[in-house]
Amino acid sequence: MALASxxxxxxxxxxxxxxxxERLYGALGLALAEPRVTVEATPADSTSVTVESDALSGAEGSGADAVRGDARDAVRAGVHDEIRADVGEYAATAVDLLDVPGATVAVRASLPRHAGLGSGTQLAATTLAVIARAHGRDPEVRERAPALGRGGRSGVGVAAFEAGGFVLDAGHPTARFTTDRPADGEWAVPPVAARHDVPDDWRFLLVRPDAEPGRNGESEDASMRAAVERAEPGLADRIAGIVTRRVLPAVAAGRAEAFGAAVASVGRLNGAWYADEQGGVYRPPVGDVVASLSASPAVFGAGQSSWGPAVYGVTDADRADAAREAGERALEAAGVDGSVAVVRAANEGARVRAGAGDVDDPDDVAGDPDDRDDPDGLDCDPDEGQH
Incomplete structure (x- = not known):
């Protein structure tokens, strides 16, 4: 038996x-300690998947808390079936990639689905890693993620799974861009261009308004293609300056206020690229939540994570309670229900262990910072050669 989280x-x-x-994408992000996905696997002659009832409480995503009675039961049943189907596909692919007979897989906990928190990549990578560990194999998550349909644009999810921390990936050569989505496995996960441990006293406010799920699957692919095909190149020049002169120095020096302001600026400029696809710089009702958080002295910078609806705020341990209160006020001001939490970053990769026990006391993690790719560097603005 093996357990991974x-x-x-x-x-x-x-x-x-x-x-x-010359280079496309190049993503910025970081790993969080919570919430978590946890998967268990036991070697078997064939593959089967179960989803424990406790796993559904974290996976229902935005909007579920506003549903009651039979409708809530229907939502839970739908989420259960989605998770089971996704894990079934990931497990079948993992068994094939690892050349093992099969596995009995149980999902103990799952992330909010399609909320902007990376549920798809983390679930896929965790499933691969736990089946590999159950059979005593090396998961080679970075190499095998494309076969699971992950890491095609952003490399943040895979890098976070491997080693945690703040991550800037190197993107892809623009010449490889195609209007049609490549088949699974026909790409490489972008290498890590920069990684830093996140200071222990930093905290991250998570506000999840009850709203429609973020873009995913075919709709996300279509929206990304549309955004790329009409993207204003001048915005990339501005983002390059922010990343090289503000984001990276701030995280390296441990300056939370400067980091929060810088990543919020990156998010606003990205929103200009996505405005036609999501109805504004931020998708509704995220804009109202971000505006409210930005007015709080306890929040150093706020923005939309991926396609949302999750909203982040950068704060620190001393201001965590005030930031949480600001999150609750932001939901009230936006006129929506939702959830609020303050969490730490994770400076290690996924926890994977063999045998029974607590996955929070692992015998190893998925990756080590010293084992990462060592690319030539991210060319955020290839014309200027910035790294």
Missing amino acids: AGARLHFGFCNLSLSH
Whole structure:
């Protein structure tokens, strides 16, 4: 038997979406300690998947808390079936990639689905890693993630799974961009260009308004293609300056206020690329939540994680309670229900262990910072050669 657990991730945006520059994408984000996905696996002659009832409480996503009675039961049943189907596909692919007979897989906990917190990549990678550990195999998550349909644009999720921390990935050569989605496995996960441990006293406010799920699957692919094909190249030049002169120095120096302001700026500029796809710089009702949080002295910077509806705020341990209160006021001001939490970053990768026990006391983690790819560096603005 084996057990694996991985935390959510925040996605602050991309360095470039314009086809006018030599490198495309280049994502920024970081790993969170909570919430988490946890999967158990036992070697078997065939593959089966169960989803424990406790796993559904964290996976229902935005809008579920506003539903009651039979409708709530229907939501839970739908989420159960979605998770079971997804894990079934990931497990079948993992068994094939690892060349093992099968596995009995149980999902103990799951992340909020399609909320902007990386549920798909973390669930896929955790499933692969736990089946590999159950059979005594190396999961090779980075190499095998494309076969699971993950890591095609952003490398933040895979890098967060491997080693945690703040991550800036190197993106892809723009020449490889295609209007049609490549088949699973026909890409490589972008290498890590920069990684830093997140200071222990930093905290991250998570506000999840009850709203429609974020873009995913085919709708996300279509929206990304549309955004790329009309992206203004000048925005990439501005983001390059923010990343190299503000984001990276702030995280390296442990300056939470400067970091929060910088990643919020990256998010606003990314929102200009997505405005036609999501109804504004932020998708509704995220804009109202971000505006309210931005007015709080306890929140150093706020923005939308990925396609939302999750909203992040950067704060620190001394201001955590005040930030939580600001999150609750932001939901009230926006006129929506939702959830509020303050969490730490994770500076280690996913927890994976063999045998019975507590996954919070692992015998190893998924990756080590010293084992990461060592690329030439991220060219956020290839024309200027910035790294």
